[in-house]
Amino acid sequence: MQVTKTERFPIRVQSDVVVVRQKVRNWTIELGLSLIDQTKVITAASELARNTLEYGGGGEVELASLKNDIGKNGLRLIFEDQGPGIPDINLALTDGYTSGGGLGMGLSGSRRLMNEFNIESEVGKGTRVTVIKWK
Amino acid sequence: MERIPILKLGSFLLVTIQVDMHDELAVRLQDDLTTKIVDSSARGVLIDISALDIVDSFIGRMLAGIASMSKILDAQTVVVGMQPAVAITLVELGLSLDGIKTALNVDRGMKLLRDSLELSEDENLAAGEANGEFESIHASDEN
Ligand SMILES: Nc1ncnc2c1ncn2[C@@H]1O[C@H](COP(=O)(O)OP(=O)(O)OP(=O)(O)O)[C@@H](O)[C@H]1O
Numbered sequence: 001m002q003v004t005k006t007e008r009f010p011i012r013v014q015s016d017v018v019v020v021r022q023k024v025r026n027w028t029i030e031l032g033l034s035l036i037d038q039t040k041v042i043t044a045a046s047e048l049a050r051n052t053l054e055y056g057g058g059g060e061v062e063l064a065s066l067k068n069d070i071g072k073n074g075l076r077l078i079f080e081d082q083g084p085g086i087p088d089i090n091l092a093l094t095d096g097y098t099s100g101g102g103l104g105m106g107l108s109g110s111r112r113l114m115n116e117f118n119i120e121s122e123v124g125k126g127t128r129v130t131v132i133k134w135k
Numbered sequence: 136m137e138r139i140p141i142l143k144l145g146s147f148l149l150v151t152i153q154v155d156m157h158d159e160l161a162v163r164l165q166d167d168l169t170t171k172i173v174d175s176s177a178r179g180v181l182i183d184i185s186a187l188d189i190v191d192s193f194i195g196r197m198l199a200g201i202a203s204m205s206k207i208l209d210a211q212t213v214v215v216g217m218q219p220a221v222a223i224t225l226v227e228l229g230l231s232l233d234g235i236k237t238a239l240n241v242d243r244g245m246k247l248l249r250d251s252l253e254l255s256e257d258e259n260l261a262a263g264e265a266n267g268e269f270e271s272i273h274a275s276d277e278n
């Protein structure tokens with residue numbers, strides 16, 4: 001797998017979440033995703049960026065253009081924070097589980113909306129959520 | 136302070152969401168609508184989301200919140216103009232938006248509200264019905 005382009009954006013305040021949605025939107029268009037896939041990726045990005053802000057205490061997102069071994073193009077998003085971490089990832093990924101006042105659909109829903117989904121988290125250290133959409 | 140405008144159309148309120156809202160703006164809209172429903176004794180609320188590229192769990196929660204809040208205040212909420220891609224994505228995200236009435240566009244949303252409220256034989260609405268068109272109700276409201 002080859003990374004052809006990357007860009008990073010801060011997620012420190014609410015308006016950053018709006019910027020992340022706009023940037024991700026531009027990248028999905030550039031990748032040539034269908035309108036439905038664009039919508040899915042932007043929605044997942046919105047969920048994950050908000051989690052980074054609300055639970056992770058802020059962090060960053062890295063957008064990356066990918067080309068896999070058979071020449072397929074994709075978009076990877078990595079959301080990273082140095083917040084409290086997630087003690088039980090399986091629980092966090094359960095539909096409807098929230099430790100705040102949410103619907104508990106952000107993580108599990110984003111997993112459904114993307115092709116690849118991975119969470120690394122360490123209590124007291126932080127959380128990194130990596131998602132990929134292939135064209 | 137940035138706000139989303141709320142228009143009064145006879146006994147209905149119309150909100151057209153044209154910007155990519157940050158969360159605080161969405162919360163503010165919910166608060167403003169609550170006040171406005173009470174102040175204007177509105178019977179219906181139309182929320183036009185045709186300009187929204189996405190509806191995520193936060194916006195979904197806000198829409199559901201407005202719908203249940205308005206119900207308590209004896210007004211009905213209809214969400215109009217949701218793009219098909221948005222609807223498909225919402226389902227996959229896992230949001231059912233149960234209890235939220237939807238319509239294809241503002242006109243149909245108005246009709247839906249009128250039809251369901253007609254049952255309550257509200258006088259204001261009878262007047263709105265006579266006017267018929269969206270524009271004329273809007274115009275008469277501004278006088
Ligand atoms: N970056 C993070 N750092 C720490 N905890 C997190 C992080 N992201 C998610 N979590 C935990 O996982 C739970 C589930 O997240 P998810 O996004 O699915 O739901 P939510 O944010 O609570 O509600 P919703 O997204 O539906 O509004 C959160 O309530 C929180 O406890």
Ligand SMILES: [Mg+2]
Pocket residue numbers: 047050051102105106107
């Ligand atoms: Mg969330």
